[in-house]
Amino acid sequence: MLLTEVIEHVEIAFRAHLSYKIAHKYGALGYRNPDNFRNSDYHAEFLKKLDTSLEDSKDHFVLHHHVHYNKQFPVWVAFEVLTFSNLSMLFRNLLLVDQKHITRTYYRNLDYGQISNWLHGLTIVRNRCAHYSRLFNTAMPVGIGFRVIDRNKDIRSNELFAIIFNTKYLLTNRTVWSNWVTRLEALIGEYPEVEAGYLGFTEDWYALLTT
Structure with a gap:
């Protein structure tokens, strides 16, 4: 569908921006630390959905980390299984300073x-x-x-x-x-x-x- 095509472009870019920001500021597993987010309850719900997606995934890169890295998924791997809805939820729960940095870096003149x-x-x-x-x-x-x-x-x-x-x-x-x-x-x-x-x-x- 034509509309979903353009949404996918936004989704792919945003996935990259979030992964890059979290990895560089908080480390490969920084997304699992509730201190790096505003609301711990929202963060716990986010992790629950993410872990379910990782557990259910049959993608080779996910299975590789299951076997060889004891289910330790760096942010750039874990976020590949996130739905667009979960990415949106994650952005809303970022610390304000991180929301502003992503906006200022990639989406100038926006709030x-x-x-x-x-x-x-x-x-x-x-x-x-x-x-x-x-x-x-x-x-x-x-x-x-x-x-x-x-x-x-x-x-x-x-x-x-x-x-x-x-x-x-x-x-x-x-x-x-x-x-x-x-x-x-x-x-x-x-x-x-x-x-x-x-x-x-x-x-x-x-x-x-x-x-």
Whole structure:
């Protein structure tokens, strides 16, 4: 599905950013220390989900660490089995200083709170796509925030287009984004009977996504 493709680009990049930050600041197993996160209960829930995924995984790199490293998984291995939802949860629970550092390093001119909100929105869309749930003519369960410079644009915060619009800030590879928007335009043009307004698209949606 076209939408999940662009979400995957965001997911892969964010997985790398989180792994790199945690490994360099806290060490290979630093993700297991609750002192490196805001909320110990959230961290315990995160580890529970992660350990279940590692235990169930049949990937060769995971089995290798089971056998040869006594189930000690460095962050760059462990995070490969994380779902996008768990990555989003992890970012929300990072210490504030680490959230700010990742934002400042990879997503300039953005706010860490905005990124957390947008990741949450993307996980909702990703899950709905995975379960073939409805996106058309339905409100999102979370309101999407906007940068100050975008708040005067006529974009409804609880509809799909709000999430798509802000994804352009999370996908830093402009060539990938431009090609994706071109494909999106072609797809919408292929089905003129579908009213894109029911997905929150505005009349000037293409210009909003490309400027």
